[in-house]
Amino acid sequence: FGGFYGADDTARPVLGALRVFTATGRPLAASSVPEAPIALFVRAYDIWSQGGTQVGVYKLSWSLSTQSGTTIWPTTTTLQSDFLISNQMMGWIVSPDSERVDLLETDFSYRLFHPEATPLTPLMNFSTVTTGAYVIHISAQDAAGNTTNRSYPIKVTAP
Secondary structure, eight states: OOOSTTOOOOOOOEEEEEEEEETTSOEEOTTEEESSOEEEEEEEEEEOTTTOOEEOOSEEEEEEEETTOOEEEEEEEEEEOSSOOOHHHHHHHBOTTOEEOSSSOEEOEEEEOOTTOBTTBOSBOGGGSOSEEEEEEEEEEOTTSOEEEEEEEEEEEOO
């Protein structure tokens, strides 16, 4: 934690588009999420202040609330890179169209895991919430502690 010795990282991570896929991999509009099992991903990256290289984030957390702010699902940490993550684990954490541009530079969309997710049940099921409007709150942090927060309005619909 803290980045490379001698490097001064002041740039905050970037949180991009929220992406939704069916269990079979078909993309859906992120603004309308069915109750049926889905996979949620968010494009996220950090920019190194020295050189501008786009790299993966250190930590990614998220939560679900009503539009009025009532917590539905508590903050869940999807990723915290305290160790080198194996390719097998990365295949579970990032979307299939994510890519490593070169040794350091990445173009990743990270999976948001339900608080009770396991490797055998990585899909998210919104059938436990009432159909209607919600907000997904996402926080991305880099190794130097710089943080970006973003909220994504969604509408849960019947399958």
